[in-house]
Every structure is written in C-alpha cells, then in structure tokens.
Amino acid sequence: MSDRTVAELSRSLAQGEISSVELTRDYLDRIAQHNTLYNAYITVTEDLALAQAAQADAVRAKGEAGPLTGIPIAHKDIFCMQDVLTTCGSKMLANFIAPYNATVVEKLNAAGAVTLGKTNMDEFAMGSSNENSFFGAVRNPWDTERVPGGSSGGSATAVAADLCAIATGTDTGGSIRQPAAFCGLTGFKPSYGRISRWGMIAYASSLDQAGPISKSAEDAALMMNAMAGPDHRDSTSVDMPAPDFTANLNDSLQGLRIGVVRQHLAEGLDANVESALQDALKVFEGLGATIKEIDLPNSHLSVSAYYVIAPAEASANLSRYDGVRFGYRCENPVNLEDMYKRSRSEGFGNEVKRRILVGTYALSAGYYDAYYIKAQQIRRLIKQDYIDAFKEVDVIIGPTTPNTAFKIGEKNDDPVTMYLEDIYTVSINLAGLPAISIPAGSSKSADGKSLPIGIQLVGSDFAEAKVLNIAHQFQQHTDWHQQRPEG
Amino acid sequence: MALEQSDVEKIAQLARLDVDANEAQEVTKRISSILELIDQMQDVNTKNVAPLAHPFDAIQRLRPDEVTETDQREYLQAIAPATQDGLYLVPKVIE
Numbered sequence: 001m002s003d004r005t006v007a008e009l010s011r012s013l014a015q016g017e018i019s020s021v022e023l024t025r026d027y028l029d030r031i032a033q034h035n036t037l038y039n040a041y042i043t044v045t046e047d048l049a050l051a052q053a054a055q056a057d058a059v060r061a062k063g064e065a066g067p068l069t070g071i072p073i074a075h076k077d078i079f080c081m082q083d084v085l086t087t088c089g090s091k092m093l094a095n096f097i098a099p100y101n102a103t104v105v106e107k108l109n110a111a112g113a114v115t116l117g118k119t120n121m122d123e124f125a126m127g128s129s130n131e132n133s134f135f136g137a138v139r140n141p142w143d144t145e146r147v148p149g150g151s152s153g154g155s156a157t158a159v160a161a162d163l164c165a166i167a168t169g170t171d172t173g174g175s176i177r178q179p180a181a182f183c184g185l186t187g188f189k190p191s192y193g194r195i196s197r198w199g200m201i202a203y204a205s206s207l208d209q210a211g212p213i214s215k216s217a218e219d220a221a222l223m224m225n226a227m228a229g230p231d232h233r234d235s236t237s238v239d240m241p242a243p244d245f246t247a248n249l250n251d252s253l254q255g256l257r258i259g260v261v262r263q264h265l266a267e268g269l270d271a272n273v274e275s276a277l278q279d280a281l282k283v284f285e286g287l288g289a290t291i292k293e294i295d296l297p298n299s300h301l302s303v304s305a306y307y308v309i310a311p312a313e314a315s316a317n318l319s320r321y322d323g324v325r326f327g328y329r330c331e332n333p334v335n336l337e338d339m340y341k342r343s344r345s346e347g348f349g350n351e352v353k354r355r356i357l358v359g360t361y362a363l364s365a366g367y368y369d370a371y372y373i374k375a376q377q378i379r380r381l382i383k384q385d386y387i388d389a390f391k392e393v394d395v396i397i398g399p400t401t402p403n404t405a406f407k408i409g410e411k412n413d414d415p416v417t418m419y420l421e422d423i424y425t426v427s428i429n430l431a432g433l434p435a436i437s438i439p440a441g442s443s444k445s446a447d448g449k450s451l452p453i454g455i456q457l458v459g460s461d462f463a464e465a466k467v468l469n470i471a472h473q474f475q476q477h478t479d480w481h482q483q484r485p486e487g
Numbered sequence: 488m489a490l491e492q493s494d495v496e497k498i499a500q501l502a503r504l505d506v507d508a509n510e511a512q513e514v515t516k517r518i519s520s521i522l523e524l525i526d527q528m529q530d531v532n533t534k535n536v537a538p539l540a541h542p543f544d545a546i547q548r549l550r551p552d553e554v555t556e557t558d559q560r561e562y563l564q565a566i567a568p569a570t571q572d573g574l575y576l577v578p579k580v581i582e
Contacts, residue, residue: 327568381531416521
C-alpha cells in the first residue's frame with residue numbers, strides 16, 4: 001500500500017481498509033529496512049508518528065477526517081519542528097533542537113498528517129545533487145549509483161522509494177523541481193510568498209519557497225490546500241487567501257495556449273529530454289491546446305543573476321551562525337573573533353563557504369553596484385520577459401533539467417558545472433512564478449538503467465490552480481507518473 | 488574578474504571565515520570561476536532599469552506595535568552553547 005498516492009491512501013483510510021496506525025507502521029518498517037541504503041532520512045520520528053497516527057484514527061472515528069488525516073509524510077530538514085533535531089543538512093546545526101514549529105509544520109499537523117521524520121538535503125539547501133549534506137549523499141532509487149538531485153534530494157528519494165506518501169521541499173533555484181525530475185516525481189514550487197517561510201531556515205529570502213514533492217499533481221494540490229495561505233509571522237507571505245487548489249483539476253484544456261521557449265530548444269539539451277518534451281506537447285495538442293514558440297530574450301542571464309542574488313542573501317542570512325545562541329561552537333576559543341571564525345569555518349561545508357564568500361564579495365564596498373544592483377536589474381529584465389510572454393500564452397512548457405540524473409561524484413569537482421544544472425529552473429524563482437515538474441518520459445543509461453525525464457510547466461503570478469490543472473490533465477492521459485523504480 | 492589570493496583573504500575576513508593556507512589557492516580558483524560565470528551580466532545594458540528586489544515589488548508590511556510573544560528565555564537558552572544567569576557567555580571581550 002506504501003506505493004499509493006495520497007488521494008488513493010485517503011480513500012483507503014476513509015473506507016476502513018487500513019488504519020493510519022497500520023499504514024504508519026508500514027512506512028516505518030520500510031524506512032528501517034531501506035534507509036541505510038538510500039540515506040533519505042536524517043531523523044526518523046517514530047514515536048511522534050505513531051502518536052499522530054493514533055490521534056488521526058481517533059479523529060476519523062469521530063467523522064472529522066480531512067484529505068490528509070492520517071497520511072504519513074516527511075519534512076525536509078529545513079523546517080523547524082519543535083523539540084526535534086533540525087539540521088538543515090549542516091554540521092552547524094547538527095545539535096539544533098528547534099524550539100518552535102515552522103508554519104508549514106503547524107499547518108500539516110493541524111490537517112492531521114503524520115510526520116515520519118526529517119529528510120536529508122544539501123547543506124542549507126545549497127546544491128543540485130544532495131552531495132553537499134553533512135549527513136552524506138542520498139541515493140536515487142532509479143539507480144543507486146546516481147544522485148537524486150537537490151537540494152530536496154532526501155524528500156524526493158523518500159517519496160520515490162515509498163518511504164513516505166508525500167514530502168515537503170523548498171525551492172530557491174530548482175530544489176523541488178530538479179529532484180522531482182530526477183526521481184520520476186511531481187514537484188511543485190508555488191508563487192513566491194504563497195506559503196509562509198516562518199520556521200523555514202533561510203537561504204535566499206527573496207527566492208525561497210516551500211512546496212510539495214508527490215506522486216501526482218492531484219496529491220500536490222491536496223498538499224497545497226494544507227500548506228498555503230497568508231501568515232502574519234512572515235511579512236513576505238502574500239496577503240491574499242489561498243484558493244482551493246483542487247477545484248480546477250478537471251477543467252478542460254481546450255483552447256489552452258502553450259508557449260515553448262525558443263532559447264530552450266537551442267543549446268545543450270539532451271536528445272532524450274527534447275523528444276520527451278515534443279511527445280508531451282503532442283499530448284497537450286490532443287487535449288485541445290495550441291503551441292506557440294515564444295522568446296525569453298534574457299533567459300541566458302538567469303544563472304549569472306541567480307548566483308549573485310542567492311549568495312548575497314545567503315551571506316547575510318548565514319551571518320546569524322556565530323556560535324553564540326545556538327548551533328555549533330568551536331572548542332576553546334581564545335577570543336570572540338576566534339570563536340566566530342572557527343565556529344563558522346568548522347561548522348560550514350565547502351559549498352556553503354564558497355557561496356558566503358561570493359555573496360560577501362558581491363555586497364562589499366566598491367562591488368555592490370557592479371554585482372548586486374546589476375543582478376537585480378537583470379532580474380527585472382527576466383521578470384519583464386515573463387510578463388510579456390504571458391500576454392500571449394497561458395502556460396510555458398519546457399525541460400526541467402538539461403539531462404537525466406548524473407552519477408554520484410560526477411559533477412562535484414567544479415561548482416560552475418553544477419550551477420549550470422539549474423539553467424531552466426532559476427529564472428522562475430527570480431520572477432517569483434509558480435512552476436511544476438512532472439514526469440514525461442524516460443531514457444536508458446549506458447548500463448541499462450531506466451532514468452526518468454521531467455518537464456516543467458510555468459504559470460503566471462499566482463496561477464497555481466491553472467498549473468496544477470494542466471499537470472493533472474496530462475497525468476490523466478499519460479502514465480509516466482505511475483512508473484516506479486525497480487526493487 | 489579573476490581574484491588574487493589576497494582578495495579572497497580579505498573577503499574571508501569580512502565574512503568571519505578562515506581560509507586555510509593549504510586551500511587558499513583552490514578556493515581562489517573556484518571563486519574566480521564563479522565570478523567568470525557571473526560576469527556575463529556585465530555586457531548587458533541596464534541603464535534606466537530599476538533593480539527588482541522582490542518578485543512582486545512588494546514593500547514591507549507593518550504590524551501594530553503590540554507585545555504578542557511571551558518570555559521564553561529559559562526554554563530558548565537551553566539550546567545555547569554556554570549561558571549563565573540568563574546571559575549568553577562568550578570569550579572575554581573587554582580587557
């Protein structure tokens with residue numbers, strides 16, 4: 001039963017085929033059996049999960065169950081959970097027991113979800129392979145020699161390997177969508193501010209956004225209904241009520257105008273990824289959509305602008321880790337300066353330190369205009385390109401990643417090679433738009449492993465329901481999202 | 488723009504990070520390659536383009552200045568590396 005979608009599990013729970021306690025035990029058994037291999041979880045909250053499951057069964061017995069009541073989920077270890085270890089994948093927080101709940105955690109608790117544990121991730125969400133975790137690399141269930149993507153790699157592997165029904169992730173430059181693509185899953189990044197960032201450990205505050213990693217678009221919509229909405233504790237959360245994200249799932253795509261970005265088809269795209277994209281476009285045409293080529297003339301600048309803005313914001317956000325109030329402190333500091341420097345140098349990993357250095361440089365006197373302001377100007381050009389494009393089309397469809405999952409160790413020698421993984425995803429964060437990655441094909445690796453291919457659907461500001469509708473309709477007419485890794 | 492090792496040492500000091508002497512050259516090389524990637528931006532004319540700091544150009548919302556949180560000092564200090572009498576302890580600052 002652990003391989004089912006949330007919607008299916010919800011029906012099984014409602015019909016009394018299984019209790020939440022039984023279902024939770026199932027998942028806990030699978031975690032105990034398989035997590036050593038996958039390394040998807042940093043912390044398993046077994047006692048909490050069983051208590052929440054019993055509570056969910058009691059709520060159901062009273063006739064008060066909602067769609068997520070009793071559903072076993074996992075949280076990316078970037079979300080603070082009260083009295084639970086919350087590491088953000090870092091040695092810096094390897095001893096951090098969070099004293100409060102993130103809003104996302106609180107909302108999912110209130111919806112009756114059962115928390116199985118906290119998933120592995122690239123340190124402070126900086127990475128595209130999950131190899132930057134202090135707690136070790138995560139393996140992709142489709143081929144355990146390969147990365148699951150990152151930074152929400154633990155969440156993606158946990159869902160793909162049936163170690164939870166659905167998981168939370170965060171996406172600053174692609175960290176939900178890219179691992180979803182690599183693991184054959186649905187990964188949804190809502191518009192900036194749609195979900196509260198309160199208690200979500202900050203990487204780049206103007207880009208960070210939470211969302212679900214799931215087995216279907218319908219599941220993503222169910223999860224969004226619990227996660228989204230304004231929050232007075234996050235002043236950047238959007239001050240408008242969240243709609244019912246499931247309400248439009250079954251709308252017809254007749255007359256839908258799809259944009260395909262000319263620049264995306266030009267350079268560096270893997271042939272299998274391109275053919276999966278073309279096949280998907282044919283499916284959409286069959287459903288009544290029309291395809292139009294569009295231009296995003298500044299899209300080639302998005303990686304450059306992103307790798308200024310994100311590190312600049314990170315260097316400011318991560319200045320709080322100083323060894324004073326919480327987190328790692330070095331042994332026997334000789335003075336305050338020594339304590340700051342050694343706590344930070346010993347507590348942060350290499351990629352985090354690199355981004356802090358780049359960000360500090362971009363914000364330093366004499367370089368601020370040339371780097372930080374310049375990047376924000378480029379950001380406006382990128383946003384304007386999207387505003388113009390959405391005058392002509394309802395949705396933009398393209399690849400999520402330039403290629404399928406790569407091998408562990410293959411790209412971690414050179415940060416720039418790794419950054420170019422994000423070429424199709426980062427502009428969407430810069431523009432604050434909603435986007436979903438859905439499975440749309442697969443290719444065979446040289447050693448005969450089947451590797452999933454994801455495509456990305458991008459909507460205009462706050463058009464989450466539309467994006468989920470289009471993804472759901474695709475999944476009603478294809479079965480790529482139902483394919484599962486062997487073993 | 489390529490950096491010198493001394494630039495990296497200066498930035499590291501600003502960020503309160505130690506760059507190990509053995510690693511300094513490697514770090515300098517990698518940061519320089521990142522800056523090379525970033526420098527693609529410099530060819531673009533952005534005259535009269537207003538910087539975009541927030542995807543929807545939103546401005547900071549203010550709330551009424553009312554006390555809404557309760558005192559949780561003991562609970563919050565339980566996770567600190569070192570405290571005494573409700574204060575955070577750090578190495579001696581004033582000689």
